[in-house]
Amino acid sequence: MSPDEHSVAATGEFGLIRRVTEGRAQPPSTLLGPGDDAAVLAAPDGRVVVTTDVLVHGVHFRLDWSSPEQVGRKAVAVNLSDVAAMGAKPTSVVVGIACPADTPAQVVTEIMDGMWTEAGAAGIGVSGGDLVSADQLVISVTALGDLEDREPVTRSGARPGDVLAVCGRLGWAAAGLAVLRRGFRSPVGVVNAQRCPEPPYAAGPQAALAGATAMMDISDGLLADLAHLAAASEVGLDVQTAQLEVSTRLKEVGSALGADPLQWVLTGGEDHALVATFPPFDDLPEGWRKIGVVTMPGSGVTVDGREYDQQGGWEHWQQ
């Protein structure tokens, strides 16, 4: 058979939908799954958390760097991370995939496999979606979550004196990106961190239960995202580098590439760790590490009390 016979065009929209939905087990919270005009999901709290992220080939991922399965996992992970950052438990995702007619159907089914893998890691399923033609592979994911009777933890509740803490890895995806950009494929630990983040989903609700005053996920880089939290809470934030974990692996990669691993930790995006602020006298929940303190309004985001001069952070269409 010619490769064309394996393309999405040859498989057809409805054939492809069958292939990616058949045999998938929905969790009980999916009251009505794929196949109708819309899905119906349980929303026991009476409120629903919703967030959407779009990932574009060549911008957010590259199929010569990542497998389709890793791309699918990443597309779901970056969204579930946003749900966790509100202190909510993910309940489902719906997905959109736009791709060229000559895309192998296998690429789409593997992306969907990855989406199901990552959804499964959070105890949920993919309850709906849309498959359309486009010139470039574009993936959109919308994730929903349940607050389980807790108040959402926003970016705006941090108070001077609170502890600043993170849960999850920092700098690993940036180190992996640096490795991939040099044409290397190892060390696989950092490279895989770039290909697919491993956000600590359960840490979001745990932080909420522990009284976190503000929380967000780190998608663009620690300092860049802290600037958003500081602005929303109208406080300053000081990161104390002595408390940041710069792992041996990051130091090795930094040494091999002539790069400063601390800069990856401070400014590298795409790890989707959670950062939160907690009342100063409480114990941090398990897995959370103190990395600084909330300071007075107007002092901005500082590193060891001083302005950091290599900001970094990702912004779309930046020149």
Added chain:
Amino acid sequence: MSPDEHSVAATGEFGLIRRVTEGRAQPPSTLLGPGDDAAVLAAPDGRVVVTTDVLVHGVHFRLDWSSPEQVGRKAVAVNLSDVAAMGAKPTSVVVGIACPADTPAQVVTEIMDGMWTEAGAAGIGVSGGDLVSADQLVISVTALGDLEDREPVTRSGARPGDVLAVCGRLGWAAAGLAVLRRGFRSPVGVVNAQRCPEPPYAAGPQAALAGATAMMDISDGLLADLAHLAAASEVGLDVQTAQLEVSTRLKEVGSALGADPLQWVLTGGEDHALVATFPPFDDLPEGWRKIGVVTMPGSGVTVDGREYDQQGGWEHWQQ
């Protein structure tokens, strides 16, 4: 100023987000709007209806045929139509826009204006989104809805003997597409129907209240979509052409272009009318028109009792 200074690249991701979110009034059901990791919406029913559709420039719309405002309206309308087709009331949409760096920022803000216009027509707002860079303009919308303590109306409940009925226009968007493809821009009624559907949102919940046994929206064409409803309900469906409304305007356009207006009504997509089945002895809700009957399993979708030989209907990547 050069045009570049007006591009999304010059405006920047965060500048653009400010421009499209500032001054927007959210409905009371939006408990937390844009600006955090996720939005929080009321889901009073304890269940939430969710659907997502992706629209691609050159596939689902063309900016030389439609204004950005019309494109934004259409992207929201096709999703809210799916919510209505479940018998639910829309509660909010979240949106993703991927576009090239040289896209005028004005195009994005006008798309968002259109999204807000259409959302407003359904009494809701845009509660979140994502703006990213891509080679091609791609718009994803996810719509949420509330069932208001009713059961969802799926595609699978039609029973032989039920009445088949529609609410909304049929064939107008296809006639508009035929006009645009010939290079004309009028009659504006059919052309605007192609640019932006006007789904009868309120008719979905009304049909549910009136006891509709099955319902869906017509996105790919009446006969193509009825085939899905027939398969899901395991029934046959017969459309009676004597009961189909072929308006004077469609007849005029068909006459001018040498096309059969009835074929537009039977196979034209993108009008997003609602089609539903109702118990045979009940009055139809206001605005609904009988167009046929539910027949026995195995008889398929027929027109005046016979197989229709010009199927039509849209499928992605079709060859």
